[in-house]
Amino acid sequence: MALLSRTVTLLALVAGLCAAPARAATPVQAAQEQELLRVRAEVADQVQLLAYDLVDELVLGWSQAPPFAAPTAVVLAQVTVPAGLGTGLQALVENHLVAALAEHPAAGLQLVHCPACTAVVVRSGPEGTVLGRGVDDPAVLAELAGQAQRHALFVDIEAEGASLVLRARLTRLEPDLPITWARTISSAAGVPALLRDPTALKTAAQARQEYLDALRGRGPVDVPVRLTLRSYKRPSAGSGTAPPPFLWLQTGVELSPTPARAWTGSLVLGYSYMPQAYQGILAQTRVHRLLTGRVRSTTRPDLYAFVGAAAIQVWGDAVSSFQDEALSTADILGAADELPPRRLFGGLHLGLDLRLGPHLGAAGFLELMPEYTDSENLGSYFRIGDVRFQAFGTEVTACF
Amino acid sequence: MEWVLLAGLLLAPVLARLGPAPGLGMDRDELRALQCERLALEAAVREEPGRVRPGRERGDYMDRSALRCRQDLVPPGLRPPRDEAVLSTLGAQAQALGARAVASTPRAGPPPTWLVQAHLPDPAVAEKLRVATQLALVAQGQAVSDRRPLLSPHQVEALAALPPAQAWPEACRAWAPQLGPGEALLVVLVLDRDETALHAGRCAAEGWSWLS
Structure with a gap:
């Protein structure tokens, strides 16, 4: 806040010197004002973290290169925020600045309270009456x-x-008011707020490098360990018997050609066992x-789509349903004395894989088995024309 | 089938947003709020890692660059257009004003200590312009003071009656006694309430001069 008298003076001067006559302000409807207030609050929320980042950068700069040779008393004279965003943001930024300075004594700035500097004072003299803050008043500064x-x-x-x-x-608070140190720090809307730990500040470049190292440090190969449950749809009509659900434990390698991991490929082997x-x-x-x-991303969930193929061999008393002819109860009872059947078939699947951070994932997929397109023991979870997806799978993955 | 293909061909440019163009995902107003800049490939890889593929070691098959678009932080219409015009380019305008002030300094003698004032219809915007200009001068190696010379109310009243071309030199005559030795006052102003172009003048012991 500048000297009130000076502000009035400058306003009067501008009003007088500007050639055009003063115009009345356009009346703003109450609804428009409410909408403006809402938008202002929304924008203030969005820029708050960016403003914090800039303040952190400022304090970090002081910590690395203190502006004074020895700890120096400093009055926090003024904090202003983007025009039109209100004083709420101003208070938040001011508090953050004070907290950051308190956390970083290496900055060499000791915030002090100076009522004579920040309070609005009235001083009368031969030249007139001056109303303003102490930091703007040469007479107050002369006393300080x-x-x-x-x-x-x-x-x-x-x-x-x-x-x-x-x-x-x-x-420096002396009558000549020399500016002894100044710095301009710019950010951009496209750069996300760094949310740096206030007790261990680092530069934006260092934070970015850490992020890149984290991206690159993952390496091109991951080892997934996966638990998969494949369920087979019962036929909607007829007397067929669907196979039981199969629980698979799988592991293998997952490869990515670039650190960005926009494309990945995986090859896994699995084993499934259900006693008897x-x-x-x-x-x-x-x-x-x-x-x-x-x-x-290393910080937020990501969604992948995938297509794949599987070659599956199963054996045991419960795999008889993998055949085209309907499996009846008599067939099951009659097969008790025979050698357990063995089936080898392929599957094509497509699905979605949700990755939660670098190590966890959950997926769901639909699988079609061309070998059993006409099987009377299998229904379909989903159908596109003549293509039937007979199996549905869910899985959880841990990557190492 | 032909109709499906034809509709697909017609809709493809709308659905596939290859660049900042109006389409289903962005209307014209949103588009106008974007600030776009073209980046050379090296700069794009450095500033947007992971989003721009680096060039191949043996060179690419075509020249590639990146178009980076950012949204303004403050939506259009939130601030008066006159203020927005000044604030959206505050840094660049302050740099230019500082450079003009430094260029106006007589070569003979030591460089002055600059005092800065800004006179705009909105005092908050004027203060921001003043601060930006001060820091631009500091960045150019100039000595800058936070002091502000004053005008008394009756001086303001007298100056307000004059046309701008005469008023500012007269104001300088009133400010000059308050300037110390080696001090110069940089005044940033608008001549009309509605104009967004900034003018500048230099007030020193030798008098007023407009900075071009």
């Missing part, structure tokens, strides 16, 4: 000059197009395509 050396810190944050820009300056019912082995390959962006 006899005390310990002090500086005033001014921080201004403004939204300039797509960028948020912080301008900070330190002014069945056993099975499986080889399966898949290709995944990232749907949520172009780069696999």
